[in-house]
Amino acid sequence: MSFVSGMVPETAVKVLRTYLLALTMFYGLAVVAELIEGGSGAAYRGEAIAVAASLVGLIVLGTRFDSAVRQSVAFALASTAVPITGLFHELPQAQVWVLVPSMLLAVYARTAYRTSVARLIALGISVLSLVCLVVAPAPVPALWLVLFPSCILASGEIFGGLHATLVRQALNDPLTGVRNRAGIEVDFAAMQSVVARRRGLLTVAVFDVDGFKQINDTRGHPAGDETLTAIADALSAALPKGASVGRLGGDEFVAVAVGPLSDHGQTFTRIAASLPTPASAGFAEAPADLAALDEMIAAADRDLYRSRRLRRAAESNRIE
Structure with missing residues (x-):
């Protein structure tokens, strides 16, 4: 590749x-x-x-x-x-x-x-x-x-x-320079064709910027574009070798990597915590010969929303 x-x-x-x-x-x-x-x-x-x-x-x-x-x-x-x-x-x-x-x-x-x-x-x-x-x-x-x-x-x-x-x-996404949805699909298919023969796993991580609407509303869209570009650069620099990162649209990014979630979960969590702007992350894994990108992104989205709800509930309990 x-x-x-x-x-x-x-x-x-x-x-x-x-x-x-x-x-x-x-x-x-x-x-x-x-x-x-x-x-x-x-x-x-x-x-x-x-x-x-x-x-x-x-x-x-x-x-x-x-x-x-x-x-x-x-x-x-x-x-x-x-x-x-x-x-x-x-x-x-x-x-x-x-x-x-x-x-x-x-x-x-x-x-x-x-x-x-x-x-x-x-x-x-x-x-x-x-x-x-x-x-x-x-x-x-x-x-x-x-x-x-x-x-x-x-x-x-x-x-x-x-x-x-x-x-x-x-x-490629014209704003951030990382892959767009079509580009991620190309990279996912390339990884899948290689790994499927070994019956390996693929991992998908989804990152969503917390409070991105507030950034646009209070600081303007140019600031929002700068935030997205900074996040894309940070993801590209921190992802494991061979992984691919793309922007799905708005403030949502996706990363695809070869290997099980146990190999990448901690890395992805650390990346989400170290981004220039706070972001939530969700993950999913599937056998390469059975994996479908849309289904894995949907599963990672569900994991992201679940993690966000739990974090906000914990923050609310601390305030009380």
Whole structure:
């Protein structure tokens, strides 16, 4: 999960599956057309290799391994298969079959992976494409040795960067910078797919700011926004490694972590007590293979309201 930028895991798999299906179809047609015309298919040996690699990638995507693992293996197959097609081309114009798919790979990488990882991937694809141009029997203009890498890198930065920005905006809260509801659902699903195979547990914690309405009413909405941002920063800094924090709306935050409540309960309680503004907290846990985020949040909300009632009752008794 650390390599993925935030794209929904299953969406990333579906996009990659469509890409591999397209490669299989187009490269397969090229091989068939060459054979129908009476050729030996030698010039399209690379396309045959690409078809084989694409089919293996599709098989991998159809397995029940973790989404991130399936995605990484299939993407590695596609990233090496595409440049290899150019190794055997005898006609310069055939090298376009290398450039366009490589540009699409760079766009996908920039969208699906962290920026630093995506740039390394695009650089690797560019180098492989350049090597294929130099080694292939097809004579190409010297300018192409600059054009191909430039197009691949630029497509990743321009179009892939735009897609990555849209994904980030769709999954993150614009005020606090933490995940929004959709982003938490993505992170929850990613954790669930990993932990479910081990029959492990997931823990959800809900935090609700005490007296937030009074802050808005007495100090104004800018002060309320500052309070929410400070709480989001504090939660992000204090949560266990691998946990995800998001804002559900208003003054309610949620954290999701791998492991039982016994591992995280004290940590979450300490976090709630140390936030810049007093907050109540509620918790829930469930087996990863049976967990549903909505149900766990509802259970954590019930625990939060119960804890708040008990605390207020205790405070009232002390005053009396």
